[in-house]
Amino acid sequence: MADEATRTAFIEIQGRMIETTGKLKQVQSQMRNKEAEKKRAFLTLEELRPLPEDTNTYKSVGRTFVLEPKSFLVNEQEKKLKDSENAISSLQTSKEYLEKQMAEVETNLKELLQQDPGIARQIMSMTV
Template sequence: MGDDANRSAFIELQGRLIEATGKLKQVQNQMRAKEGEKKRAYLTLEELRQLPDDTNTYKSIGKVFVLEPKSLLVNEQEQKLKDSESAISSLQTSKEYLEKQLAEVENNIRELLQQDPGLARQIMSMTVM
């Protein structure tokens, strides 16, 4: 009975570990994407600020370029920059939470395997095949 309970507990912990790892990778990918957006917005903003105020500026909408005032484009890029920064901070909080959750699951698996050396041997024999 104890063997089956430990085995089912291990399987559950393994599922949680896989789920937490997947979520963590997803959050890291989202953070990388937001960092790229932030960098593009910053670089575009820096280039726009160097232009005189009366310069014709164009906004890309798909394959079309639309004439827009420089001030509108600057405001748009500043907003993109702020949005990216807030999204990154939110994703950082999620990442920290998932890392704690992952560490907790790993510790639970470690404890379970230390309590039941027979289960650890079974798992090792299964992975060697």
């Protein structure tokens, strides 16, 4: 009976670990995407700022380009930069939370294995 309970607990912990790992990878991927978006916006701003105000600037819309005033493009890039920074800080909070959850799951797994060393042998025999 205790062996079955231990096995059930292990399967539950394993499921939580897989789920948390997936979420963590997803958050890290989103952070990389937002960092790239932020860098693109920053570099575009750096190129736009030194231009005179009366310069013809174009915005890419699909496969066409639309004439827009420089101030409009600068404001748009500043907004993208600010939105990316906010999203990155939010994702960083999520990442820290998921890392804490992962540490908790690892601790639970270690406790389970210390509690019943026999299950570690069973787990090792199940792996291919």
